[in-house]
Amino acid sequence: MKTHPRTTPAALADAAGTRPDRLAIVDGDTRLTFAQLHTRVRDFAAALVARDIEPGARVAIWSPNTYHWEIAALGVHWAGGVVVPINTRYTGSEAAEIIERVNAAALVVAGEFLGTDRYAQFREAAPDLAVPTVVRVPVGGIDAPADGVLDWDDFLAAATDTSRTEADTRASAVGPDDISDILFTSGTTGKSKGVLSAHRQCIGVAQAWAECAELTVDDNYLIINPFFHSFGYKAGFVAALLAGSTVVPLAVFDVEKVMAMVSEESISVLPGAPTIYQGILDHPRRGNFDLSNLRIAVTGAAPVPVSLVERMQTELNFDAVLTAYGQTEAVVATMCRTDDDPVTVSTSSGRATADFEVRIGDKDEILLRGPNVMLGYLDDPEATAKTIDSDGWLHTGDVGTLDERGYLDITDRLKDMYISGGFNVYPAEIEATLLTMPGIHEVAVIGIPDERMGEVGQAFVVPLDGSSPTEDDVIAYSKEKLANFKRPRSVRFVDHLPRNPSGKVLKNVLREEKS
The missing domain is CATH 3.40.50.980 (Rossmann fold)
Structure with a gap:
């Protein structure tokens, strides 16, 4: 039985030696x-x-x-x-x-x-x-x-x-235990955290993803997910390297460009957010492109309606549509399998993969344990200890349930994080930035529904006495300081923020008051 390489240099040397052409x-x-x-x-x-x-x-x-x-x-x-x-x-x-x-x-x-x-x-x-x-x-x-x-x-x-x-x-x-990468994920403390991973972990999650997606040497893999994200990097070109698949990178997303590339390069593997597939299905010129080679779709980060899964299989001829769950600290922890039915794909994020254990802890929090849990946060042992307990369980901050088959359904978030355009957004980071703007006394940010982006930020701002910033002022300031997906799309000015007796802002009250 062939042993898998445990570092990317070993994986590249193996690929060049066994399939050079x-x-x-x-x-x-x-x-x-x-x-x-x-x-x-x-x-x-x-x-x-x-x-x-x-x-x-x-x-x-x-x-x-x-x-x-x-x-x-x-x-x-x-x-x-x-x-x-x-x-x-x-x-x-x-x-x-x-x-x-x-x-x-x-x-x-x-x-x-x-x-x-x-x-x-x-x-x-x-x-x-x-x-x-x-x-x-x-x-x-x-x-x-x-x-x-x-x-x-x-x-x-x-x-x-x-x-x-x-x-x-x-x-x-x-070596397998050497650090391969530091991926930064926005933190709930307002400062981004650097997630440390070893080569064996980079390879381990990539190998598991490739096996669940059944990647082969005959696959052409269009990678829309950005390489700076673990989906495009580890579940992207590293998975393809291990399987011998061909990587076709896409620098800027455009639905018609995607369809053209699928047709021209005989793309068989097409992961991405649900909106990508919806955009293809609803495109008026879809019939002008040959999409017949599509085989595997992998999606997540947003709910996937059963009707969308069924349309992807019937109208786009995907053999399998898979959903998955992970985070930067674990990359991919659960994933559907190619023989899962549309209802399972739509209502769950699959079952454990990459040697992960999954269980539901206090307050129904999803806990993960296994060899591919991050090594820790860069220069932050305190945050690491809060996230990975003494028994090795990673506390994800997400809430969910496990069915009798071990399939995970994510139902809520303990954190205030929301997802905008497929990117995780942490309000504390935005709030810390906006508090540096002259004239602002307090600020709280929540995610509100948006038809195109899934969710976008809305900022609740308490001005300093004697100051009168406008919505345009706040949005312009955020454009200077924050990436596009983090910027609030609307601003509400209030006299005070609702708080509990310990002083914590009651964001559930703000969500009820959102415009």
Whole structure:
């Protein structure tokens, strides 16, 4: 029986050795086999070595879904480093906070993307924060990198035979328990938390996801979920690497673009939020595209109506539609199986996978335990101890039930977190930001229903005496400080916030008062 690799360098070496000519990535005109991917990754790692980046160094990646992201991430691992993904929707100040907290030795950053020069934003937000090596990913219209920034091709050209040899030595030395990545998830204390994971965990959850989705070497996997998120990264290209599937990354979501790519690249695996499938089903030009190769859909993060599952299977011809549940601290903990019926898929998030145990604790909180629970939070043992108890159970903050088959149904959240456009949003982080705005005394944020985004933020603001900020003022300030999905869409001004005797804001009262 073949043993699975337990690090990404071992997984890449295995893929390049066993299926060298199979396509690993298709990104527009760029088509790389696993052997070619291996070569590019070695060059990236060797270039890091040539820049004196040591094993264990942290490298931030702030870029959209392109083949560069996968090469950079696997290259960092090959050089013995730690990947730190940054949300492409983050502002310069949000990105700078993460870069500073991890003491990043290098930054891989997009050129102009969606009309924004992210590196310029970062430099403006943190002019005194030095990152020794900055590599520009050529995804936009900027003609040349800024001073001190290396163009992608120029950076790769720095690889030498000597640095490749050193990189290969480091790759061989990477162990299952070595840190593979630090993924930041917004915290309920108002400050984001860095989730530490080991290579064995990155591989473990990816392997489990690939097995539940029944990924094969014949699959072409369109990855819409962003690579900076564990869904696009670990359940995305790492899962594909293990299964030998072809990754087709999508940098910017557009329904018609998705249908065109499904048709042109014979996409068989298409995970994403329920709104993606609804958009395809309702699109007036759906009949113009060949979607017949679709096989597996994996969704979650929002309720999935039975009718949608049935339409996906009958009108889009999916063999199976799966739902899953996880969080950054556990990645994927439960998942449906391909033989589950539409009602099970619609009303549950599947059963345990990736060697997780699942149980329901006090106040019906979902608890998880297993080898793939995070190692802990970066530089925050107190928060780690609050989240993982002495018996090893991860307290998710989500409320749910388990049926007699072990299938999990998520019914509520203990936390105030809401989901906007598929992204988790934590009001405490928004509140902490808005409290820095002149003229604001108190603020509380809740999620309210939105037809397009699922939920959006509504801020309740108590102005300082003598101040009179407007809704436009608050929203404009949030645009400067917060990523788009975090920004409140509406503001209500109140004389005071409702509180209980201990002083905690009663957000249930605010939800009843929402406009």
